[in-house]
Amino acid sequence: MKTIKLFPIAVLMILFSAFAVVGNGYKIGDTVTDFKLKNIDGKMVSLSDYKEAKGFIITFTCNTCPFAVAYEDRIIALDKKYAPKGYPVIAIMPNNPDIKTGDSYQAMQKRAASKGFSFPYLMDEKQEVFPQFGATKTPHMFVLQKTSKGNVVKYIGAIDDNYKDSSAVNTKYVENAVDALLNGKAVEQTETKAIGCGIKV
Amino acid sequence: MVMKYFMFIIFGLSLFACNNIKKSEKKVVEEAVVEINKNIAIRDIELEVFDFNGLEKLLNQKDGKVYVINFWATWCAPCVKELPYFEKLNTEYKGKNVEVILVSLDFPHVYDSKLKPFIRDKKIASKVVALDDADMNTWIPKVDETWSGSIPATVIYKNDERRFFEKSFTYEALEAEIKPFLK
Numbered sequence: 057m058k059t060i061k062l063f064p065i066a067v068l069m070i071l072f073s074a075f076a077v078v079g080n081g082y083k084i085g086d087t088v089t090d091f092k093l094k095n096i097d098g099k100m101v102s103l104s105d106y107k108e109a110k111g112f113i114i115t116f117t118c119n120t121c122p123f124a125v126a127y128e129d130r131i132i133a134l135d136k137k138y139a140p141k142g143y144p145v146i147a148i149m150p151n152n153p154d155i156k157t158g159d160s161y162q163a164m165q166k167r168a169a170s171k172g173f174s175f176p177y178l179m180d181e182k183q184e185v186f187p188q189f190g191a192t193k194t195p196h197m198f199v200l201q202k203t204s205k206g207n208v209v210k211y212i213g214a215i216d217d218n219y220k221d222s223s224a225v226n227t228k229y230v231e232n233a234v235d236a237l238l239n240g241k242a243v244e245q246t247e248t249k250a251i252g253c254g255i256k257v
Numbered sequence: 258m259v260m261k262y263f264m265f266i267i268f269g270l271s272l273f274a275c276n277n278i279k280k281s282e283k284k285v286v287e288e289a290v291v292e293i294n295k296n297i298a299i300r301d302i303e304l305e306v307f308d309f310n311g312l313e314k315l316l317n318q319k320d321g322k323v324y325v326i327n328f329w330a331t332w333c334a335p336c337v338k339e340l341p342y343f344e345k346l347n348t349e350y351k352g353k354n355v356e357v358i359l360v361s362l363d364f365p366h367v368y369d370s371k372l373k374p375f376i377r378d379k380k381i382a383s384k385v386v387a388l389d390d391a392d393m394n395t396w397i398p399k400v401d402e403t404w405s406g407s408i409p410a411t412v413i414y415k416n417d418e419r420r421f422f423e424k425s426f427t428y429e430a431l432e433a434e435i436k437p438f439l440k
Contacts, residue, residue, distance in 0.1 A: 121332070122330075122332050122364060126364075155334075192405045192406070192407045192423075193405065193406060193407040213394070214393065214394060214406075217391065217392050217393070217394055217395075218391040218392070219391055219393070220364065220365070220391045221391070224391070226392075229394075248394040249393060249394050249397035249398060249404065249405065249406045250393045250394060250397070250406045251362055251393050251397070251406045251407075251408065252406055252407055253332070253333060253407070253408075254333070254335060254407040254408065254409075255407075256334075
């Protein structure tokens with residue numbers, strides 16, 4: 057009798073575990089595989105180059121998405137504020153420039169120069185890094201914390217809760233996450249959702 | 258003889274000139290009319306703008322109709338590419354109690370400069386509404402828990418039966434998803 061009662065629960069558990077596997081890319085708590093991507097200055101950049109960093113603010117972004125553009129100044133501000141504290145911004149452009157010519161390597165160089173990016177703006181040339189992260193759109197943020205076992209994902213999602221107006225923002229998700237990590241606390245809101253432009257493959 | 262010939266040329270030239278002037282005048286007038294039409298049309302295009310509370314009603318109409326809600330934007334190339342399929346579905350399945358609603362996520366400052374001209378120029382016949390709600394983390398999971406936030410995204414529902422798709426459609430694929438709802 058007991059086994060019969062347990063059967064639906066077992067089925068449910070199998071279903072749930074199956075669902076957990078379905079979503080691709082890193083989850084909170086996963087350790088990130090390092091990458092080696094070309095920066096706009098021609099040099100290759102890896103996370104391991106940052107010996108002093110305590111962690112990273114990774115943003116998948118591009119030149120052409122209105123949401124990414126709306127957040128450019130806020131990404132620059134994040135780097136200004138947190139790079140000195142050990143959490144530099146690393147921007148990765150995931151789109152295929154053959155589909156989106158406005159995201160070509162030259163266009164990236166131009167955009168970075170005109171906006172004065174203080175952080176690397178890397179091209180995911182083989183489009184292999186963004187699927188590892190599970191990035192689906194631009195902008196898509198990942199906050200990583202450097203630990204003894206590697207760079208661990210601590211936050212995934214949006215920068216804040218108002219893409220239109222930085223002065224009307226109520227919750228700064230990324231800042232809250234990094235502040236918590238800097239203070240040795242757990243990140244409260246580990247995942248948020250936002251509209252973005254699908255990554256062009 | 259020479260004089261006659263000369264007169265003929267003058268006459269011909271004047272005709273030609275006259276014709277030309279008329280043509281260019283006509284063109285100017287036509288352009289002006291088009292311009293006026295354009296401006297009137299933009300003003301005449303009504304666009305309902307909702308925050309998520311407002312939009313939620315459109316996502317939960319329990320009247321036995323099959324609703325196809327497509328989230329899109331003029332800046333989203335794959336969305337623009339699949340719009341004709343949604344338009345076609347709306348036309349072909351109108352008699353079968355199916356309605357397409359296109360929810361634009363364009364930024365409010367481009368409603369008049371981009372969204373409305375797009376609706377006019379592409380002659381969009383389906384209902385278009387705009388969603389203007391900056392607090393995306395609150396409303397995205399209310400549309401569907403699994404939605405990461407990329408567009409195009411589509412909800413198909415009838416009463417309490419509901420499916421969500423975070424992907425692009427072909428007309429055939431869209432039609433295939435509609436059919437089970439019509440049974």
